[in-house]
Structures are given as structure tokens and as C-alpha cells.
Amino acid sequence: MADRLAGRLIWRTLRPLFRVLAVLYLGHLMWRWIELPRPWWVQHYLDDLLCLPLVLTLTLFVLRFFYGPQLRLSWYHVAFTVIYFSLAFEVFFPKFMPRYTSDWVDAALYAAGGLIFYRFLNK
Numbered sequence: 001m002a003d004r005l006a007g008r009l010i011w012r013t014l015r016p017l018f019r020v021l022a023v024l025y026l027g028h029l030m031w032r033w034i035e036l037p038r039p040w041w042v043q044h045y046l047d048d049l050l051c052l053p054l055v056l057t058l059t060l061f062v063l064r065f066f067y068g069p070q071l072r073l074s075w076y077h078v079a080f081t082v083i084y085f086s087l088a089f090e091v092f093f094p095k096f097m098p099r100y101t102s103d104w105v106d107a108a109l110y111a112a113g114g115l116i117f118y119r120f121l122n123k
Contacts, residue, residue: 048110052116
């Protein structure tokens with residue numbers, strides 16, 4: 001049974017660009033963990049840029065397991081996700097949790113990440 005389930009996974013969804021972005025994100029996590037100094041733009045903006053390509057690709061991977069390899073996310077699915085993340089992390093969370101800060105550049109980077117996903121990873 002597990003063999004049949006594993007055969008339904010569409011590994012082509014995890015394209016080389018996704019792997020590069022995932023390695024970049026994990027490298028940034030390790031860089032933060034060993035507490036070496038980072039440029040300010042890497043420290044504040046890299047995770048926001050990488051967030052949506054990684055999240056949406058993994059979402060597409062799971063959806064293709066259930067609905068088949070022909071599935072693609074439409075532009076309004078991606079736009080909804082960009083708006084959702086922007087509102088959640090830049091409007092609502094900063095009001096109630098002091099850990100979060102509101103920054104319009106982050107919302108623009110979510111949009112850029114959504115475009116990267118839609119153009120290059122949503123094949």
C-alpha cells in the first residue's frame with residue numbers, strides 16, 4: 001500500500017529552482033543559528049522573498065498528490081496567498097504580537113515571491 005502511495009507523488013513539482021531556494025533558505029537559517037553577521041537586507045528581507053515560492057510549491061506538491069499531475073495554481077490563487085500573507089504578517093500580527101513589525105517592503109517581497117512561483121515553479 002505504501003508503495004502505491006509513494007508512486008502517486010509528483011516529484012517533478014520540486015524543480016531545481018525550488019531546490020536552490022530551499023538550500024538558500026536553509027543556509028540562511030544556519031547562518032542565523034551560528035550568529036555570524038549578515039548584511040541588513042539578508043537579515044530582514046531574504047526570508048520574505050523566499051517564503052511564498054517555498055510555501056506555494058509545497059502546497060502544489062501536496063495538491064498534485066490528491067488531484068493529479070496536471071494541476072496548476074491559477075493567478076488568483078497566488079494573488080489570494082500574497083494578500084493573505086501580507087495582511088496576516090504585516091497588518092494583523094503586528095497589532096497583537098510585539099514580535100512582529102509592519103513593513104510595506106515585506107508585502108512587496110511577498111508579491112515578488114508570488115510572481116517567481118507563478119512564472120517559474122507553477123508548471
